[in-house]
Amino acid sequence: QVQLVESGGGLVQAGGSLKLSCAASGRTFSFSNYAMGWFRQAPGKEREFVASIRRSSGITSYKDSVRGRFTISRDNAKSTVYLQMNSLKPEDTAVYYCAARFLVVTTTASEYDYWGQGTQVTVSS
Numbered sequence: 239q240v241q242l243v244e245s246g247g248g249l250v251q252a253g254g255s256l257k258l259s260c261a262a263s264g265r266t267f268s269f270s271n272y273a274m275g276w277f278r279q280a281p282g283k284e285r286e287f288v289a290s291i292r293r294s295s296g297i298t299s300y301k302d303s304v305r306g307r308f309t310i311s312r313d314n315a316k317s318t319v320y321l322q323m324n325s326l327k328p329e330d331t332a333v334y335y336c337a338a339r340f341l342v343v344t345t346t347a348s349e350y351d352y353w354g355q356g357t358q359v360t361v362s363s
Contacts, residue, residue: 240262242336242353242354242355243261244258249360250361251362253326256323258359260318261318262338269314271341272338272339274310274338275336277335277337278335289321291310293341329361330361334358335353336354
């Protein structure tokens with residue numbers, strides 16, 4: 239069974255920073271075979287793509303509104319993906335989820351195979 243566990247969320251003032259982590263585990267789960275993504279869901283809104291990173295090349299993709307402020311990275315040796323969030327805005331407030339997809343990266347939530355439980359990020363104005 240695969241587990242993705244997010245951490246690092248919290249309450250921060252506008253302009254501040256947070257770094258989210260997502261640790262993956264599972265007896266037969268090979269982290270380096272999975273593309274990883276971060277998504278978020280605000281109250282009353284649909285889950286939306288935030289960032290993704292390919293398996294080994296490290297090529298990344300971002301939602302337009304976070305590009306230049308957020309950075310996704312991964313450490314395959316630690317089976318962990320990160321999301322560094324700088325210059326946070328109130329509109330970034332949401333529950334943030336990490337997700338894993340076998341082999342091929344995508345920005346479509348429904349195409350991911352595994353999900354974490356989410357971590358709350360609240361940005362005050």
